Amino acid sequence: MYRSSIITTTRSRLTTRFISNPSYNRIVLTNRLYNTTTTTSTTTANVAISQHEPNKTTKIPSWHNIDKFTHELSFMQHLCDISKAYRVMDHTGKILKSEHDPKLSKETILGWYQHMWTLHTMDEILYEAQRQGRISFYMTHYGEEAMIGSAAALESQDVVYGQYREAFMLLYRGFTIDDCMNQCFSNTLDGGKGRQMPVHYGSKEHNFQTISSPLGTQIPQAAGAAYALKLNGDKQAVTICYFGEGAASEGDFHAGLNMAATLNCPVIFFCRNNGFAISTPSSEQYKGDGIAPRGIGYGIDTVCVDGNDAFAVYNATKAARAIAINENKPVLIEAMTYRVGHHSTSDDSTKYRDRKEVEERAKFDNPITRLRRYMELQEGWWDQQKEDELRKEIRKTVLTKFSPAEKIPKPGLQELFNDVYDEITPSLALQRDELDQLIKKYPEYYTTHEYASSSLK
Amino acid sequence: QKRGYAATTTQPNDGIQQGVAYSHLLKRGPEDALRNPELAHISAVNGETTKMNLFQAVNDAMSIALATDENSVVFGEDVSFGGVFRATTGLAEKFGKDRVFNTPLTEQGIAGFAIGMAAVGHTAIAEIQFADYIFPAFDQLVNEAAKYRYRSGNQFNVGGLTVRAPCSAVGHGGHYHSQSPEAFFAHCPGLKIVSPRSPIQAKGLLLASIRDRNPVIFFEPKNLYRAAVEEVPVADYELPLGKAEILKKGKDVTIVGYGAQMYTLENAIQLAEKKMPGLSCELIDLRTIMPWDVDTVVESVNKTGRLVIAHEAPKSSGMGAEISSTIMERCFLRLEAPIQRVCGWDTPFPLIFEKFYMPSMIRCFDAIKTSVNY
Numbered sequence: 056m057y058r059s060s061i062i063t064t065t066r067s068r069l070t071t072r073f074i075s076n077p078s079y080n081r082i083v084l085t086n087r088l089y090n091t092t093t094t095t096s097t098t099t100a101n102v103a104i105s106q107h108e109p110n111k112t113t114k115i116p117s118w119h120n121i122d123k124f125t126h127e128l129s130f131m132q133h134l135c136d137i138s139k140a141y142r143v144m145d146h147t148g149k150i151l152k153s154e155h156d157p158k159l160s161k162e163t164i165l166g167w168y169q170h171m172w173t174l175h176t177m178d179e180i181l182y183e184a185q186r187q188g189r190i191s192f193y194m195t196h197y198g199e200e201a202m203i204g205s206a207a208a209l210e211s212q213d214v215v216y217g218q219y220r221e222a223f224m225l226l227y228r229g230f231t232i233d234d235c236m237n238q239c240f241s242n243t244l245d246g247g248k249g250r251q252m253p254v255h256y257g258s259k260e261h262n263f264q265t266i267s268s269p270l271g272t273q274i275p276q277a278a279g280a281a282y283a284l285k286l287n288g289d290k291q292a293v294t295i296c297y298f299g300e301g302a303a304s305e306g307d308f309h310a311g312l313n314m315a316a317t318l319n320c321p322v323i324f325f326c327r328n329n330g331f332a333i334s335t336p337s338s339e340q341y342k343g344d345g346i347a348p349r350g351i352g353y354g355i356d357t358v359c360v361d362g363n364d365a366f367a368v369y370n371a372t373k374a375a376r377a378i379a380i381n382e383n384k385p386v387l388i389e390a391m392t393y394r395v396g397h398h399s400t401s402d403d404s405t406k407y408r409d410r411k412e413v414e415e416r417a418k419f420d421n422p423i424t425r426l427r428r429y430m431e432l433q434e435g436w437w438d439q440q441k442e443d444e445l446r447k448e449i450r451k452t453v454l455t456k457f458s459p460a461e462k463i464p465k466p467g468l469q470e471l472f473n474d475v476y477d478e479i480t481p482s483l484a485l486q487r488d489e490l491d492q493l494i495k496k497y498p499e500y501y502t503t504h505e506y507a508s509s510s511l512k
Numbered sequence: 513q514k515r516g517y518a519a520t521t522t523q524p525n526d527g528i529q530q531g532v533a534y535s536h537l538l539k540r541g542p543e544d545a546l547r548n549p550e551l552a553h554i555s556a557v558n559g560e561t562t563k564m565n566l567f568q569a570v571n572d573a574m575s576i577a578l579a580t581d582e583n584s585v586v587f588g589e590d591v592s593f594g595g596v597f598r599a600t601t602g603l604a605e606k607f608g609k610d611r612v613f614n615t616p617l618t619e620q621g622i623a624g625f626a627i628g629m630a631a632v633g634h635t636a637i638a639e640i641q642f643a644d645y646i647f648p649a650f651d652q653l654v655n656e657a658a659k660y661r662y663r664s665g666n667q668f669n670v671g672g673l674t675v676r677a678p679c680s681a682v683g684h685g686g687h688y689h690s691q692s693p694e695a696f697f698a699h700c701p702g703l704k705i706v707s708p709r710s711p712i713q714a715k716g717l718l719l720a721s722i723r724d725r726n727p728v729i730f731f732e733p734k735n736l737y738r739a740a741v742e743e744v745p746v747a748d749y750e751l752p753l754g755k756a757e758i759l760k761k762g763k764d765v766t767i768v769g770y771g772a773q774m775y776t777l778e779n780a781i782q783l784a785e786k787k788m789p790g791l792s793c794e795l796i797d798l799r800t801i802m803p804w805d806v807d808t809v810v811e812s813v814n815k816t817g818r819l820v821i822a823h824e825a826p827k828s829s830g831m832g833a834e835i836s837s838t839i840m841e842r843c844f845l846r847l848e849a850p851i852q853r854v855c856g857w858d859t860p861f862p863l864i865f866e867k868f869y870m871p872s873m874i875r876c877f878d879a880i881k882t883s884v885n886y
Contacts, residue, residue: 246664481807
């Protein structure tokens with residue numbers, strides 16, 4: 056049965072269950088935050104035992120936790136039951152167990168809600184901009200807006216590695232709508248100097264490593280960055296690494312999780328399982344029970360959450376961060392959600408999935424609506440008038456950012472050759488001069504009026 | 513005649529060819545070692561040298577790097593116990609297992625992990641056990657490391673990244689313990705590629721690579737690990753990247769190589785100058801394969817009018833092709849003969865046919881002869 060359709064409340068006691076090994080080891084979240092004991096594995100020497108003692112054997116060194124034999128031949132199918140997604144509020148915005156309510160202030164929740172709508176509105180406008188040929192490419196976040204919860208659970212010193220559908224993190228950290236527009240329009244104010252495709256954001260200021268297109272490459276990188284943070288010894292920062300369930304099929308996923316586990320890196324692996332990798336449904340992506348059971352296989356504490364529930368995402372990420380910081384080890388979160396939008400502007404998803412299914416998803420399990428219903432349930436927090444005002448305000452704001460970004464010139468042409476190395480090499484300088492000569496020779500062909508002035512004009 | 517196993521010296525050929533151990537390219541005494549103008553600054557301060565082979569020089573460079581930069585780490589497969597070529601001997605004991613450590617057996621993981629460390633400001637010295645096994649990391653090195661600075665508009669970089677890998681022939685390495693993959697990476701803007709010919713060079717170039725603010729792939733010719741022995745300065749010193757070295761002045765033909773090929777070329781030149789009295793060859797060690805020192809080679813070819821390039825990697829699209837076409841563009845009116853490329857054949861590196869595959873002394877000699885007689 057397809058898992059994301061059977062999201063239920065966990066029936067365990069007060070706990071976000073991070074399953075950490077096959078023996079149904081339940082870890083109580085509250086204990087986790089205060090109890091920082093770490094276990095160290097000891098390897099037992101391989102001691103030879105006389106062959107005449109029938110029930111004794113040498114311990115196999117590669118079995119860290121198991122020293123058992125069985126006389127039954129049975130093939131394992133399930134290590135543990137991990138298929139339930141942690142949920143805090145249902146789709147009507149009702150908190151299911153009050154002790155799981157993070158009880159955040161009105162201002163905080165309203166802040167989340169504004170970010171969600173800002174992202175959604177920016178997606179609508181930039182998607183249209185691409186349709187009109189004003190930007191070359193775009194990718195929306197529709198249906199995955201609840202991930203804002205993971206951004207809120209982190210600290211500003213935590214290093215972020217994303218895949219491409221993580222603008223919620225940037226907005227949460229203060230990367231502005233202008234910054235997003237400038238990147239998508241590849242103008243002089245783009246921190247990336249107009250060299251990468253739209254939505255490949257990056258910001259040193261906001262501790263967000265620049266996005267790159269190759270899938271999964273950021274996963275072992277996040278492990279390495281986390282190891283470096285650990286070496287700093289201040290126990291203050293983790294890395295978080297986002298990726299989709301499709302990217303989890305790349306070899307880099309295997310490399311990254313295994314390295315993080317063996318080298319004890321404080322990294323949170325956050326998988327956005329939205330059911331599709333472009334046109335490929337997850338049923339053609341993996342045969343196991345999603346991504347989560349793999350975490351167990353690597354010896355990583357793992358939890359599966361309802362990815363449309365901002366509070367579940369928030370609680371799980373907060374708990375994961377505590378584990379990573381206090382115990383210097385990786386954590387895997389799998390957030391079950393649904394990709395409501397097309398994969399990108401280069402994709403028409405009606406070619407491979409039922410439009411009705413998408414519409415129903417967007418209507419009945421919408422992360423923004425869910426948070427709004429939560430606010431409506433709180434005394435005096437929210438009403439239709441506030442809703443209308445907010446949406447109007449956000450739309451106006453985003454639209455006012457659009458035209459100026461479009462009009463700002465593109466970066467100067469010397470930026471084509473800068474930053475390949477820390478300093479320009481002699482052969483690159485020659486190639487730059489060659490282009491300079493060509494531009495002067497064929498001005499009617501090399502029109503440069505859209506670009507900021509530079510030596511190459 | 514008794515057959516020796518794994519001999520480091522080769523059979524003399526025409527009384528000329530010598531093993532690496534007898535090469536004139538290696539500095540046998542402290543004075544000889546310190547006569548190098550690139551080392552003038554240290555001979556004044558600390559003229560002490562010690563006898564080292566190439567793996568010991570590499571080890572010494574990493575030891576200095578770890579001692580002088582608290583944010584530096586060394587890792588890879590089997591580096592903890594000293595490495596399969598002994599290059600990391602003693603480092604884990606000296607600097608602790610947090611800074612010198614084994615990784616799981618995953619090249620793409622090692623490269624990605626190193627990129628992550630470097631991206632947050634650490635110095636990552638990663639080892640790939642054999643250059644032949646660097647290909648699983650190709651995506652990380654070419655799509656990620658090389659483009660990290662450029663794609664982020666210089667907001668981020670992985671300048672602290674160095675990847676070391678033993679490369680090239682070893683006599684019996686077959687397909688996957690003999691390759692020289694430098695040309696695959698030379699086609700990738702953003703990476704630097706370095707290959708030393710000797711212990712003094714290895715130490716100075718590796719320290720420079722580790723401290724250079726760009727990702728560097730450092731290819732160590734594995735058959736020199738024990739065979740090449742020199743008096744190496746004890747001091748912390750760097751040799752310049754992007755700079756070729758003229759090892760022998762000459763006026764008739766320019767000969768360019770790098771890594772272990774330098775010893776083959778030395779022998780070929782000795783044979784050529786013996787067989788063709790009056791001939792004078794100029795020998796250049798590129799040292800940095802990318803970005804390579806175009807000006808030094810151009811200047812030399814403008815003087816000699818002839819060029820022979822040799823490398824172990826296959827001929828088609830090897831570094832020789834790049835050097836050759838650049839020199840054709842820059843020295844067209846001075847060239848007296850077609851540029852000669854002496855390379856591995858366009859086949860996988862074979863086991864039992866290695867002697868016939870290699871750009872050996874006799875093939876290099878023949879190319880010199882062809883060039884000067886043209």
